[in-house]
Amino acid sequence: MLIKYGLCYNSGVDIKKLIKPNIRALRAYQAEEIPCRIKLDANESPYSAISSQSGSTRTEQSAVSFKNNLQTLNRYPDPQATTIRKLIAKELKVKPQNILHGNGSDELIYNLISVFGGPVLYPGPTFSMYGIISQALGEKKVEVPLDNKFDLDVKKMLAAIKKYKPKLVFLSSPNNPTGNCFSEDRILKIIRQSKGLVIVDEAYQPFSDKKSFVPLIRKYKNLVILRTLSKIGLAGLRVGFMITGPDIINEVNKVRLPFNVNVLSQKVASEALQNRRQMKSDIRAIISGRKRLYKELSEMDGVIPYPSDANFIFFKVEDGNRIYGGLLDKGVLIRNMNSVGDGFLRVTIGTPQENEIFIKTLKQVL
Amino acid sequence: MLIKYGLCYNSGVDIKKLIKPNIRALRAYQAEEIPCRIKLDANESPYSAISSQSGSTRTEQSAVSFKNNLQTLNRYPDPQATTIRKLIAKELKVKPQNILHGNGSDELIYNLISVFGGPVLYPGPTFSMYGIISQALGEKKVEVPLDNKFDLDVKKMLAAIKKYKPKLVFLSSPNNPTGNCFSEDRILKIIRQSKGLVIVDEAYQPFSDKKSFVPLIRKYKNLVILRTLSKIGLAGLRVGFMITGPDIINEVNKVRLPFNVNVLSQKVASEALQNRRQMKSDIRAIISGRKRLYKELSEMDGVIPYPSDANFIFFKVEDGNRIYGGLLDKGVLIRNMNSVGDGFLRVTIGTPQENEIFIKTLKQVL
Numbered sequence: 001m002l003i004k005y006g007l008c009y010n011s012g013v014d015i016k017k018l019i020k021p022n023i024r025a026l027r028a029y030q031a032e033e034i035p036c037r038i039k040l041d042a043n044e045s046p047y048s049a050i051s052s053q054s055g056s057t058r059t060e061q062s063a064v065s066f067k068n069n070l071q072t073l074n075r076y077p078d079p080q081a082t083t084i085r086k087l088i089a090k091e092l093k094v095k096p097q098n099i100l101h102g103n104g105s106d107e108l109i110y111n112l113i114s115v116f117g118g119p120v121l122y123p124g125p126t127f128s129m130y131g132i133i134s135q136a137l138g139e140k141k142v143e144v145p146l147d148n149k150f151d152l153d154v155k156k157m158l159a160a161i162k163k164y165k166p167k168l169v170f171l172s173s174p175n176n177p178t179g180n181c182f183s184e185d186r187i188l189k190i191i192r193q194s195k196g197l198v199i200v201d202e203a204y205q206p207f208s209d210k211k212s213f214v215p216l217i218r219k220y221k222n223l224v225i226l227r228t229l230s231k232i233g234l235a236g237l238r239v240g241f242m243i244t245g246p247d248i249i250n251e252v253n254k255v256r257l258p259f260n261v262n263v264l265s266q267k268v269a270s271e272a273l274q275n276r277r278q279m280k281s282d283i284r285a286i287i288s289g290r291k292r293l294y295k296e297l298s299e300m301d302g303v304i305p306y307p308s309d310a311n312f313i314f315f316k317v318e319d320g321n322r323i324y325g326g327l328l329d330k331g332v333l334i335r336n337m338n339s340v341g342d343g344f345l346r347v348t349i350g351t352p353q354e355n356e357i358f359i360k361t362l363k364q365v366l
Numbered sequence: 367m368l369i370k371y372g373l374c375y376n377s378g379v380d381i382k383k384l385i386k387p388n389i390r391a392l393r394a395y396q397a398e399e400i401p402c403r404i405k406l407d408a409n410e411s412p413y414s415a416i417s418s419q420s421g422s423t424r425t426e427q428s429a430v431s432f433k434n435n436l437q438t439l440n441r442y443p444d445p446q447a448t449t450i451r452k453l454i455a456k457e458l459k460v461k462p463q464n465i466l467h468g469n470g471s472d473e474l475i476y477n478l479i480s481v482f483g484g485p486v487l488y489p490g491p492t493f494s495m496y497g498i499i500s501q502a503l504g505e506k507k508v509e510v511p512l513d514n515k516f517d518l519d520v521k522k523m524l525a526a527i528k529k530y531k532p533k534l535v536f537l538s539s540p541n542n543p544t545g546n547c548f549s550e551d552r553i554l555k556i557i558r559q560s561k562g563l564v565i566v567d568e569a570y571q572p573f574s575d576k577k578s579f580v581p582l583i584r585k586y587k588n589l590v591i592l593r594t595l596s597k598i599g600l601a602g603l604r605v606g607f608m609i610t611g612p613d614i615i616n617e618v619n620k621v622r623l624p625f626n627v628n629v630l631s632q633k634v635a636s637e638a639l640q641n642r643r644q645m646k647s648d649i650r651a652i653i654s655g656r657k658r659l660y661k662e663l664s665e666m667d668g669v670i671p672y673p674s675d676a677n678f679i680f681f682k683v684e685d686g687n688r689i690y691g692g693l694l695d696k697g698v699l700i701r702n703m704n705s706v707g708d709g710f711l712r713v714t715i716g717t718p719q720e721n722e723i724f725i726k727t728l729k730q731v732l
Binding site: 048070076079236254264 | 398412444480620621
């Protein structure tokens, strides 16, 4: 179904022409830590998707089922990551050929920029890796400021698209670090008017009640979705996914290192993806933690929290550096976002206990 | 000791100047399977460095010690891979700051080419990834044929270095697929006369009785060594290492994805590196298997095996495609090297039983 494009709102896009000549000619190869007591800086889940709240039973089962994998560690991993691609395809209601696996979604960002090149366009502030990887690969990058509600400034975005003709537009929605989803209609306008690929990075989508853009890959040939297991309890595994049409998958596959996701990560990811109930219950727990934390932050003098669809809350205080340092002195690590502007901070939703300690400590240092 | 360069035979090399401008300006981010019965195609060890000949005890210990790691899989891996870098540094008698970890050494090849760019020079035939990754990154590549003994044609290599001024020269020694080490003096000439980096890929060095080039990183600022766990029983983990001076390490670190080696691979690699005895005994078993296999192949009519310092043997038959297919029909998978020339094949050393079946089957199909 996904291989054919019945309706295509962007028929002007020629994927092959978007690819750098050297990539086009390529044949695919067939095969810092800060000490703290409470860590709320990296948008990790407070729960491991493998052990988690279910107690030690699943952990022990997983540990035992690992034996076979340890005994065959002399063998290279499945280069196609067949099992996990099938599982994620089923969950997202697409086909396995719509899925490409990465050693974390940041590797997929790297691969995309390798294949398509720049200019690379993205709003700001956003996930820093779009810019870092663009620069690492020597590609031009263009950042367009978000509007005053941290939504896409669609006029400026479209003007930049017209001016710079970006090969790639990265939209993190929910956006990191601001936490909000961009307006659906604004994202759609950008997808429709872009002659390059638009990558909607849905790393935090599981924490949002807004619609995923995954189903729209049927409609928009230039749409690419990124997903990751890193925010939902498996950051240690390094497993990310790209969801798009097979034309793009095939090209990106050319630059993907053949054995990019190791045997153990494939094994544990497949177990976790087969037992989504626990993962989903953990996500619900994080969402209710976020609601409670948002309310508490809203009620504090000198703190402005921003609405969040993600597993973190972006907020503003008068002296961000002092608050960040004060929290850290008391063992609570959050993220100092002074690169965005004075006073901006980001806190990851932890367990209810961790959230409580964070709030208590924040009140002490304010 | 390694940070200072007392003697430097290549003082004309300015590492900073070798780096592409966009990399120089970058600040580092903190933070097809063929069915078969016997698989002798991918230069894997027949023994898992974790389970291996020692029976199930170590596997079970490893499985149990995994529990803690599964319980913390919600956390990102150590971006510095501190433990495994320390362990490999100790083994190779260098400092941890001389070591950079990759998601397999192919990722390090990718990173090196990203940082330094092309032209990329290498002899041929050799490991195909040097060329594939160069092309994936849009960099010029130059292949210089080996001499008729599969050794470096040092005259042609030096002429190519003079003509193309390669930023990077890749020398796989022992060389894949030919199996031999290049002459030490020829490698040294290339290191000394090259204004770019020379990367000696020692993926297969543990199977050789020739000297490693690792100690020479003290002497030659432009020398980089690659090592991997993939050939010594841990291909499934995806762990490779680059050994060189901290100047190069720091630059390559800029393009390395921060969490490139996952938690589980770091954990298992550290266990394996702390228990080298088993690994070393497995390597000895593979070397004696190779000696026996070489002798048997030498005694067969219509088979020309080439001397090997690696865990595989390169050999020539009259009709390589027929022999490859005939073996596969009987469930024995080796590597068809017809890309090198008609009749060239490569067989990985297996267990004694696997080697015996390979020989028996080869006799049947010849």
